[in-house]
Amino acid sequence: MKFIMVVIICWTAEFCEGIWEQKLYETKAECDAEAATVKDYMTKSYPTTSGQIYCMSEKDFQQYYEQLQNGGSIQPSGTDA
Numbered sequence: 001m002k003f004i005m006v007v008i009i010c011w012t013a014e015f016c017e018g019i020w021e022q023k024l025y026e027t028k029a030e031c032d033a034e035a036a037t038v039k040d041y042m043t044k045s046y047p048t049t050s051g052q053i054y055c056m057s058e059k060d061f062q063q064y065y066e067q068l069q070n071g072g073s074i075q076p077s078g079t080d081a
Helices: 028-045 058-069
Strands: 003-009 016-020 048-058
Touching: 003 028, 003 058, 028 048, 048 058
Parallel strands: none
Antiparallel strands: 003 016, 003 048
């Protein structure tokens, strides 16, 4: 199973964005390790924001992407992230 890193960054309480990498990670542990680096970078670069980072399986990401396409919340639901 491969994993995709999804970063949700909230610029304000009312405005959040989701971004994800094109790169697939071979293991969740590999994705989680890289997510820690991304978290440190984002915290230092954007100290007034909040957010979350998820490492989603390809299946969970597909469900998340469909949720977004259907006008759903930017916050993932039902993932094993």
